[in-house]
Amino acid sequence: MRRGIAATALVASLALAATACGGDDDSGSDSSGPVTITWWDTSNATNEAPTYQALIKEFEAANKDVKVKYVNVQFDQAQNKFDTAAGSKGAPDVLRSEVGWTPAFAKKGYFLPLDGTEALADKDKFKSNLVEQAQYEGKTYGVPLVTDTLALVYNKQLFAKAGVQPPKTWDELKTAAATVKAKTGVDGYWGSTQAYYAQSFLYGEGTDTVDAGAKKITVNSAAAKKGYGTWLSLFSGKGLHKADTTADAYAHIQDAFVNGKVAAIIQGPWEITNFYKGSAFADKNNLGIATVPAGSAGKAGAPTGGHNLSVYAGSDSAHQKAALKFVNFMTSAKSQSAIALKNSTLPTRDDAYTDQVKADPGIAGYQTVLSAAQPRPALPEYSSLWGPLDTELPKIAGGKESLDKGLSNAEVAIAKLVPDFSK
Numbered sequence: 204m205r206r207g208i209a210a211t212a213l214v215a216s217l218a219l220a221a222t223a224c225g226g227d228d229d230s231g232s233d234s235s236g237p238v239t240i241t242w243w244d245t246s247n248a249t250n251e252a253p254t255y256q257a258l259i260k261e262f263e264a265a266n267k268d269v270k271v272k273y274v275n276v277q278f279d280q281a282q283n284k285f286d287t288a289a290g291s292k293g294a295p296d297v298l299r300s301e302v303g304w305t306p307a308f309a310k311k312g313y314f315l316p317l318d319g320t321e322a323l324a325d326k327d328k329f330k331s332n333l334v335e336q337a338q339y340e341g342k343t344y345g346v347p348l349v350t351d352t353l354a355l356v357y358n359k360q361l362f363a364k365a366g367v368q369p370p371k372t373w374d375e376l377k378t379a380a381a382t383v384k385a386k387t388g389v390d391g392y393w394g395s396t397q398a399y400y401a402q403s404f405l406y407g408e409g410t411d412t413v414d415a416g417a418k419k420i421t422v423n424s425a426a427a428k429k430g431y432g433t434w435l436s437l438f439s440g441k442g443l444h445k446a447d448t449t450a451d452a453y454a455h456i457q458d459a460f461v462n463g464k465v466a467a468i469i470q471g472p473w474e475i476t477n478f479y480k481g482s483a484f485a486d487k488n489n490l491g492i493a494t495v496p497a498g499s500a501g502k503a504g505a506p507t508g509g510h511n512l513s514v515y516a517g518s519d520s521a522h523q524k525a526a527l528k529f530v531n532f533m534t535s536a537k538s539q540s541a542i543a544l545k546n547s548t549l550p551t552r553d554d555a556y557t558d559q560v561k562a563d564p565g566i567a568g569y570q571t572v573l574s575a576a577q578p579r580p581a582l583p584e585y586s587s588l589w590g591p592l593d594t595e596l597p598k599i600a601g602g603k604e605s606l607d608k609g610l611s612n613a614e615v616a617i618a619k620l621v622p623d624f625s626k
Contacts, residue, residue, distance in 0.1 A: 210231045211604070212541055225378075225491070226276075226329065228321055230568055235345055237267065237268050237269055237270045238268065238269055238270070238521050238522060238524075238525040239269075239270040239271075239272055240269065240270070240271055240295075240296040240297060240299075240518075240522055240525045240526050240529060241271075241272040241274060241295040241296050241297070242259075242271055242272070242273055242274065242286065242296070242297040242299070243274050243276045243281065243284075243294060243295040243297070243298050243299065243471035244273060244274065244276065244299050244302075244303070245274070245275075245276050245277075245278045245281045245298075245299045245510070245534055246278075246299065246546075247278075247473070247602060248275045248277075250476045250477070250546065251545075251546045251548070252275050252543040253545075254541065254542055254546050255273070255533075256273055258533060258538055258541065258542070259271045259273055259416075260531075260573070261269060262529060262532045262533070264456070265358070265532075266529075266532075267530060268545065268593075269362055269518070269528060269529065271523040271529060274295065275548070280299075281298075281299075281301075282301070282304050283306070285300075285304075285313075286308075286311075286313075288372060289313040289515065289517065290307070292517050293502075294313065294515045294517060294525070295515060296514065296515050296522045296525070296526040297512055297513070297514055297515070297516045297526050297529060297530060298513050298515065299492035299510050299511075300314075300345055300510060300511050300512070301508070301509075301510055301511060301586070302333075302336050302337065302345075302507070302508060302509050302510065302511060302579065303579060303585060303586025304586065305336075305337050305339070305344050305345040305511050305513060306338070306339040306344070306564075306581055306582070306585075307584065307587075308344070308389070308513065309339035309340075309342070309344040309583070310339060310534070310583040312516060313412050313515065313516055313517070314344040314345070314513045314514065314515070314516055315344070315347065315513075315514040315515065315516040315518075316343065316344060317340040317341050317343050317344060317346060317514065317527075317530075318342055318515075319343070320527050321528055321530075321531050322346050322512075322514065322526075322527040322530040322534075323343060323346055323529050323531075324531060325531075325535070325536075325552070326533075328536070328552045328553070328554055329346075329347050329534075329551050329552045330350070330534065330551055330552065330553070332391065332507070332578050333346065333347040333350055333507070333551050335578065335581075336507060336578050336579060336581075337390070337511045338581065339581060339583065341407055344511075344513055345511025345512060345513040346511055346512050346513075346530050346531075346534045347509060347510075347511055347534065347551035347552075347596070348509070348510050348511060348512050348533065348534055348538060348539070348542075348551065349509050349548040349549060349550070349551065350507065350508070350509035350549050350550075350551045350573070351471045351472045351473060351507075351508040351544065351548070351569070351610070352471065352472075352505045352506065352507055352508060352569070352573060353399075353400065353403060353469050353470065353471050353495055353506065353508075354470070354471070354472075354482045354492050354493060354494065354505070354568070354572045355369060355370070355459070355468075355469060355492075355493045355494065355496060355568060356467065356468060356469075356470050356490065356491065356492055356493075357369060357466055357467040357491040357492075357493065358460075358463060358466045358467070358483055358484075358489060358490075358491065359488075359489045359490070359491045360483075360489055361383060361387050361389065361463065361466040362379075362383070362384055362466060362467075362491065362528070363385055364382075365382045365383040365385075365386040365391075365466075366382070366386065367379040367382050367383060369493035370493075370496050370588060371494075371496060371497060371503070371522075372496050372497050372498075373404075373433050373437065373496045373497070373498060375393055375496065376391075376437070376467075376496050377436075377437070377440060377442075377443065378450060379391055379392075379442075380392040380440070380441070380442030380443050380466075380467075381440065381442040381465075382441030382442070383439050383442055383443040383466045383467075385441070385442075387464070387466070389464055389465060390442050390443065390444045390459075390464075390466065391442035391462070391466045391467060391620050392437065392443055392465065392466065392467045392468070392471065393443075393444035393447075393459060393465045393466070393467075393468050394434065394437045394438060394443075394444070394446070394458060394468075395452065395453070395468075395469065396446055396447070396452065396596050396597045396600045396601075397452075397453070397588045397590035397593060397596070398589035398593045398596055399506065399589055400469050401431065401434050401592070401596060402496060402506050402589075403469070403503075403504060403505045403506075404430035404431060404433050404434040404503055405426075405430045406430075406498070406503070406504040406505070406577055407433070407497055407498020407500060407502050407503065407504075408426040408427070408428055408429050408430040408498045408499060408501055408502070409426060409498075409500040410424060410426035410427050410430065410502050411448065411580075411586060412427075412585075412588045412589070412592070412616070412617065413582070413621065414583075415580035415581070415582045415585070415623060416580075418621075418623060418624045418625065419624055419625050419626070420614055420618060420621065420624050420625070420626050421609060422588075422592070422613055422614050422617060423610045423611060423613070423614040423626070426500075427610065428606065428607070428610060429498075429499065429594075430498055431500075431599075431606060431610065432606060433498060435599060435600060435606060436553065438600055444459075444465060446597075446600035446601060448597040448598075448601040450463060451513070452564060456468055457474065458476065458481075460478075460481070460483070461477065461478055461480065461482070461483055461484060462480020462482050462483055463481075463482060463483035468499075469495060469505075469623070470591050472547065472548060472549050472565065472566070472569040473510065473548065475490075475547035475548075475563075475565035475569075476546065476547045478490055478565065479547075479565070485507045485531050485563065487563075487564050488564055489613050490564060490565055490568065492564075492565070492568030492569055492571070492572065493572070494572045494575045495572075495575070503575055503600070504575045504576060504577045505572075505575065505576055505577065506577060506579060507577060507578045509549075509551065509575040511625070512530045512533055512534060514526045514530060516526060526612050534551070534552075535554045535556040536550075536552055536578070537555075539552060539555035540555045540556075540557050540559070540560055540561070541572075543555065543556075543560045543563070543566060544559065544560060544563070545568045547563055547565050547566055548566075548571065549566060549569055549573070556570065563626040581614050582621075584621050587620055588617050588621070589622060590620075591612070591613040591614075591616035591617050592613050594612075594613075594616070595609035595610070595612050595613045596609065
């Protein structure tokens, strides 16, 4: 998941409309020539897209009957653009779908069920929890391409200079941050006000934004308040950086960490390549990666994120067949290994974690924390529930409203998204 990342867009909306070939566009379906399918890729246009474009060339060289029209779509705009395009029967044949979008689009009938198709021929090779996360009402609508979770990433040199170990609880983090500040002069920790990054604090108290099974909104429960109270407490105190509620907060936090101006942050593996570009991690082995600290309930964990490849249900049979073949190729062990080596992302199948892939300390480190990742419930609306919190949490962290008021507002907004849930 890449919440808050403003990846460079390569294609404007007019180009997207022109290149979407699913549904009504029959270009490339003539029996005398190859079928041309369109893929909307939502990866980072600078750091990741070139790897996918190179793999497309390999695919086309091995499959002369298929051409792939590549379109890089800015991640934070892709969900709405695909929703609009699919509703008008003009969506791409393949979408790199964030895991939270997959059940939502499946519910609308926009994705093709993949069970028993060529795309999911290697189903047993993938991590089972990631396949389950791509399902809706018992059917699978996406093939896991990359996975991720959040971790406590830290500067080993600064931690060693301060004589501290990676904290296992949030209380230990506060102590470590104060020690780092006293011994090195830099802040020990800088937290985010984004809802996705605050989710771990709920898990630490054994709760979530909602209880999907019981159909109950729990964002304003006693356990959730305790979790968010801990989150809020990490913006004040010795060695704890104050909350940044500006539009550029994500970039500010990232820049401070990679240049050694803060010792630890919570971050995902999608930033591994950018970590290495910073002065603090010219030596890749200086990057420390640990499980997100536990809450008072003794539980530690972070959301399971990542991306699936899904096939548009509105494409004709020729395009769907070509798309299924393409998805199988892109999610193969060989392709995933290549993607991991170039992009430092985490594969979704064990046979892609080759010795060469695991030689990257970032990938190896994040692989160790995946077991603590918590899958999202099979609730189509789940990812949208962070929206109200992204509105309220910065106000709370910035002192513009109380924790009680902010969570109450979020509860009201979430109730509109899941009207059949009780409070």
